Amino acid sequence: MTQHTRAPRRASTAPSAASTAPAPTVREWQILLGDRTPTPVQAQAIPALLDGRDVITTARTGSGKTLAFLIPAAARGIGMRQTRGMQPEALVITPTRELAVQIRDVATELGMTAGRITGGITPGQTTREATGKGLITGTPGRLKDLIGRGELRLNNLRYVVLDEADELLSLGFLRDVGDILRHARDQQPQGRSLQIAMASATFPAEIRDVAQRFMHDPARIDVAPTPGADATGDILGGVSTATHLLQHTTKDALLTDAARHTRAALTEPGGCVVLFSRTKHLVKRRAQHLGDLLPGEQVSPLEGNMDQKKRERTMQALRDGQSRILVATDIAGRGIDLPEVRLVIHLDVAATAEDHVHRSGRTARAGRDGTNLILLAPEQRALWQGIRRKLPAALQPPATPEERQIDPEVQEKRGQGRGQGQNQGRASQPGRGGQQPRSAQGSSQGQRQGAPRQGQQASGRSEGRTQRTDTRPQSRQDTPGTGAGRVGPQRPKRRR
Known part of the structure; x- marks a missing residue:
C-alpha cells in the first residue's frame, strides 16, 4: 500500500490544517452518501x-463509480476550496461532454468547487x-489544448480520475491522456505523489498499459467479473x-417493431426508451420516422x-x-445518466462487444428493472454472431436457430460488394468467362486487340485504354516516363 504525502497548497482559502487531517472514518465518508446504501x-x-x-475499478455501468471516486476526494478536502486561476486539485478526464457535465454537477452537490473544460463552449465560457x-x-482534447497554452496549470494537482477509460481508448484519446498524465x-512538487483512479466497465490490454506506466501498485476492484475471464485478456466487467x-x-419492419416495443414500455408514466443506431444520419432519419409512428411522444435525436x-x-x-424517447449513436452509450431507462433497443448491432456492454448499461441502473432488446435483421446476423461470442453469458439473449442462418441473397450481396461488385460494370458480359484481375487483363491485352469482336461489347474503360494504345504515336509509346499508363511524373489530365 502506497501512502501519498500531501504538500501545502499555495492557492487555498481554507486553513492549511486540512491537508494534515487524518483520513476520514467510515462514518464520516458515509455521511456524504446521504441516505444511499x-x-x-x-x-x-x-x-x-x-x-x-491508486485504484482500478472494473464494474458495470450504473454501479455507482462516480461517487466512488468523488467521495474520497471530498472527504479529504481535495477540490473543496477555490483556487487561483485554472489550477485544480482534482482532475476528472472523461470521453464525452455529457459525462463531464454530469460529474461536475455531482461534485457540486457534494460541496466541491467544480467546473468543466469541454468542446462546444466559447473560450470565455x-x-x-x-x-x-x-x-x-x-475531455482530453480541450484539456491538452489549454495545458499547451499554459492556461491550465497542474502544479497543484493531487488527484486524477480516468472515467470510462475504455471509451477514452476507443475514441482515440489514449495518446492525449498519456500526455496529460505525464x-x-x-509538475508535482518533490515529495508528493499523484493519486490516480481509473474507472471503467471494461479493461482492455491498452488500458492496462496505461496503468502500468502511470499508476503505482493499484488496487484492483472487480465487481461481478465475467466468469472464467482471463486476467490477460479483455474483461467485460460486470453483469447487468x-x-x-x-x-x-x-x-422494412425495423422501425415498426421498434415503435411497438417503445409504446408498450411507456404505457406507465415516467421512464424513457433509448434506441441505438450506428450512424448520425440514421439517427436523424429514424428519430423523425419514429415521431410519425408515435404521435404524442417527443422523439429526441x-x-x-x-x-x-x-x-x-x-x-x-x-x-x-418532456421527452421520453432518445435515438442516439454510441456516443450516448457512454456517460449519459438518465433516471429510468426502461428499455434499450439496438436498431443496429454494435460495432464491438464493449460498445454493446455500454449500450446495455443504460438500463437496469441503481437496482431498477430494465430490458435490452436486439432487433436483428438478416443483414446483421453475421456481425451479431461475432459480438455474441465476446459477451459474458449474463449479457447474451437466449439463442435462436435463425441467428446462424445467413440469408443467401445477403451473402451474395456481401460478396459482390467486396469483390465482384467492384468490377460489375466493367466487362461482365455473357461469354467473357467472368472478370479477370487487372494484371491478367493487362497480360492478355494484345490478344484482345487483335481478336475479332464477335459482337461482344467491351467495357468503356477497357475500350478506351485499347484505343489509346493503338492510336498513340510510336515515339510516345517508347519514351520512358511519359505516355501510356502515366509511368513517369506526368500528372493525369483532369476530366472536364
Whole structure:
C-alpha cells in the first residue's frame, strides 16, 4: 500500500490544517452518501482511495463509480476550496461532454468547487467555468489544448480520475491522456505523489498499459467479473441485471417493431426508451420516422454533430420528462445518466462487444428493472454472431436457430460488394468467362486487340485504354516516363 504525502497548497482559502487531517472514518465518508446504501464498488473503492492508493475499478455501468471516486476526494478536502486561476486539485478526464457535465454537477452537490473544460463552449465560457475551481472535469482534447497554452496549470494537482477509460481508448484519446498524465506527473512538487483512479466497465490490454506506466501498485476492484475471464485478456466487467431479448425482424419492419416495443414500455408514466443506431444520419432519419409512428411522444435525436447547447437541451428534456424517447449513436452509450431507462433497443448491432456492454448499461441502473432488446435483421446476423461470442453469458439473449442462418441473397450481396461488385460494370458480359484481375487483363491485352469482336461489347474503360494504345504515336509509346499508363511524373489530365 502506497501512502501519498500531501504538500501545502499555495492557492487555498481554507486553513492549511486540512491537508494534515487524518483520513476520514467510515462514518464520516458515509455521511456524504446521504441516505444511499453503498454499492459494492463504493464499499470497496472508497476505503482504498482514502488510504491514498491508486485504484482500478472494473464494474458495470450504473454501479455507482462516480461517487466512488468523488467521495474520497471530498472527504479529504481535495477540490473543496477555490483556487487561483485554472489550477485544480482534482482532475476528472472523461470521453464525452455529457459525462463531464454530469460529474461536475455531482461534485457540486457534494460541496466541491467544480467546473468543466469541454468542446462546444466559447473560450470565455471556459474561463468562467474553470477559473477558481478545485475540481475540473473535461475531455482530453480541450484539456491538452489549454495545458499547451499554459492556461491550465497542474502544479497543484493531487488527484486524477480516468472515467470510462475504455471509451477514452476507443475514441482515440489514449495518446492525449498519456500526455496529460505525464505533464501532471512532471509538475508535482518533490515529495508528493499523484493519486490516480481509473474507472471503467471494461479493461482492455491498452488500458492496462496505461496503468502500468502511470499508476503505482493499484488496487484492483472487480465487481461481478465475467466468469472464467482471463486476467490477460479483455474483461467485460460486470453483469447487468437487465433482461436480454432478441427479436428477428427485417429492414422494412425495423422501425415498426421498434415503435411497438417503445409504446408498450411507456404505457406507465415516467421512464424513457433509448434506441441505438450506428450512424448520425440514421439517427436523424429514424428519430423523425419514429415521431410519425408515435404521435404524442417527443422523439429526441442525439449525435456527434449537434452543438453543445442543443445536446444539453436534449438531455434536460429527457430528465424533465418532456421527452421520453432518445435515438442516439454510441456516443450516448457512454456517460449519459438518465433516471429510468426502461428499455434499450439496438436498431443496429454494435460495432464491438464493449460498445454493446455500454449500450446495455443504460438500463437496469441503481437496482431498477430494465430490458435490452436486439432487433436483428438478416443483414446483421453475421456481425451479431461475432459480438455474441465476446459477451459474458449474463449479457447474451437466449439463442435462436435463425441467428446462424445467413440469408443467401445477403451473402451474395456481401460478396459482390467486396469483390465482384467492384468490377460489375466493367466487362461482365455473357461469354467473357467472368472478370479477370487487372494484371491478367493487362497480360492478355494484345490478344484482345487483335481478336475479332464477335459482337461482344467491351467495357468503356477497357475500350478506351485499347484505343489509346493503338492510336498513340510510336515515339510516345517508347519514351520512358511519359505516355501510356502515366509511368513517369506526368500528372493525369483532369476530366472536364
